[in-house]
Amino acid sequence: MLLVYTHKISPRLKYVFKHICTRVLGFDVAFTTKIEDFIAHDSLKMSYTKQPLSHEFFVKSHDILFEQGLNDIEINVLKWEDTKCFFFNGDKSALPFDIFAASFYMLSRYEEYLPHVKDEYGRFVATESLAFKKGFLQQPVVDIWAYKFKEALSLQFPEYEFSKKEYSIKPIIDVPSAFHFKSKGIMRTFGGTIKDFFKLKFKSLYNRYMVLFGLKHDPYDTFKYLINKQKQSKFKFLFFFLIGDFSTYDKGINPNNKHLISLIKHVADYSDVGLKASYFALENLLVLKKEKLKMEEIINIPLKASRQSFSKLNLPESYRNLIELEIQEDYTMGYVNQIGFRAGSCTPFLFYDLDYEIQTPLKIHSYHIMDYSLLKTNSMLDKKKVLLDVINEVKKVNGEFIPVFHNYTFSDIERWKGFKELFNIILDSVDEN
Template sequence: MLLVYTHKITPRLTYAFKHICTRILGIPVNFTTKVEEFIAHDSIKMSYTKQSLSSEVFVRSHELLFEQGLSDLDIHVQKWDDTKGFFSTSEKSTLPFDVFAATFYLLSRYEEYLPHVKDDYGRFTATESMAFKHDFLHQPVIDIWAYKLKTVLQKQFPEFQFPERSYTVKPIIDVPSPYDFKQKGLLRTIGGILKDVVNLKFKKLYLRFLVLFGLRHDPFDTYKYILNKQKQYNFKFQFFFLIGDYSTFDKGVSAQKKQYISLIKHVADYCHVGLKASYFALENSTILKKEKKRMESILNTSLSASRQSFSKLNLPEAYRNLVDLEIFEDYTMGYVNHLGFRAGTCTPFFFYDLDYEIQTPLKVHPYHLMDYALLKTHSQLDKKKAVNELIHEIKAVNGEFAPVFHNYTFSEIERWQGFKELFNLMLDSTYEA
């Protein structure tokens, strides 16, 4: 057990230390404000305060972990070997940056509480983030910092055995609409036909009729392929199905359709299944509660995971609603149009509510790549290069790689050509050294 001496134990401090020390490095951590207890501890230890006690591993503390609420922070991002750091310390500090305060800043999504420009869907965008502006969005900086701390501790305590964690992949399959043409109902089908005619999309119209008459597979019906892939690996895919009511933003299939219910049940036999919360459920807990109950009645079990429609997150309300409804896993933390690490980590973490100053039971599984982000890269070679670079970053810290693909990504639709190969590349990365 790592013992940390500090002048004051706060919820922020325990939160940051537990993420770095326990969730990333795998070592339990305890805290003390008593010098005698710290001196008497005969195993791995360090101090986190304003001044070192003697020659121990010492990180000079920034005020952030001892504050409450939001304040106007003066942040200077600087180069630190092959990565970046901020909240610089002093010469006597073992590390040049207060990695714990910086970790808290990134994990709590402090910057998303501050004034910022949202996109058309009301989302915090990558370009607004400090990580993007200072060119470290492509790195899981928190995990990198944790390993730097580990190196320092190993040097001071060579006899201490650190546990090793291994690189994992957690594929996320998002299903906003299970079918492109099937199960849409008479009115929507007629509307779709008329739209194809008006827009002169005769190829799509032809395909629509082939599907409706059972002569072709619906292009979005890729579940057989995905489930066959699932059977080849010993880790479970995580599916999210939209079962909210039809709206301007959500145009899926009615959750009353027997074929759709049957599909969800079938997928749940092989994979983890969660709720893709509809756009209007994001800020309306009544709608979210209705969708949760709907999914639980289909799965015949309590719902544990959700993902927000359009990857929209309004903090802290969106996460508070999940906690209130006892949904304890979220898979929305990431950027739709950019690869990288929105919260600076490739390790799942718990949501910290900055208004209430508490760690909540909601576990956030950040994703690092969405299929849409790769559409900006035109050649297949460049797409593979981008994926491999991301995998390399996560493997370097033995983290969890969470890519988000959609059911239609595996279709024969032209814009998604080559994405099956990219998906296989990600899955097979677990086999490579």
């Protein structure tokens, strides 16, 4: 166990030390403000304050972990060996940067509470982030800093044996609409027919009626393929089904449709199933509750995980609503059009509410790549390189790689050609050194 001596034990300090020490590095941490307790401790120990006590392992503290609310913080990002960091410490500190303060800034999403420009859906975009502007979005910096901390501790305490964590994957299958043509109802089928006809999309019109007459397979119905892949993998896939009402933003299947209900039940026999909350559930607790109860009725167990439509988050309200409904995990944190680490980490972390200054029980699984972001690269060779680069970044720190694919990504639709091969690269990455 690591004992941390500090002048003040704050909620922020406990939160970030527990993430770095326990979740990322795998050892326990405790805190004290008493010098005699610190001296008596005969294992890992460090001081985290403004001045060292003597010649102990010392990291000079930044004020952010002892503050409350939001403040205008000056951030100067500097190069640190193979990565970047901020909150520079000077020479006396065992680490040149206060990685705990910097990690708190990243994990709490401090910058997302500050004024920023949003996109047309009201989302925080990658280009507004410190990580994008300073060129470290493609690295899980919090985990990298944690391993640098472990390395420094190992030099100071060579007899201590640290536990080892292994690289893992958690493939996400987002299902905004389980079928392209099937189970859409008479009015939507008629509307789609008229639209195809007047836009001269005769191939789409032909495919629509071939599917409806049972002569062709629905292109979005890729679930047999995915379940076969699940059977070959030791890591559980997590499917998020949209079961909200039809709207301008959400164009899924009627949540009472027997084919959809049967499909969800079938998928839940092999993989984990979560709720893809509708666009309007994001700001309406009653709508979210209705969708949660509907999903629990279908899968017959308490709902554990959710993901918001359009990867939209309103901090802290979105997460507070999930906590109120006792949803344990969220998979919305990430960027739709940018590959990288929105919270700077590839280790799941608990949501810290900056308004209430408390660590909450909601576990955030930040995703690192979405299929749409790979469409920006032209050749399949480029796509593979981009994918392998992000996988290797996660592997270096034995993190959890979370990619988001959609059910239609595995169809024969031209734009998704080759994506099955990319998915196989992710599944195979577990067995490769």
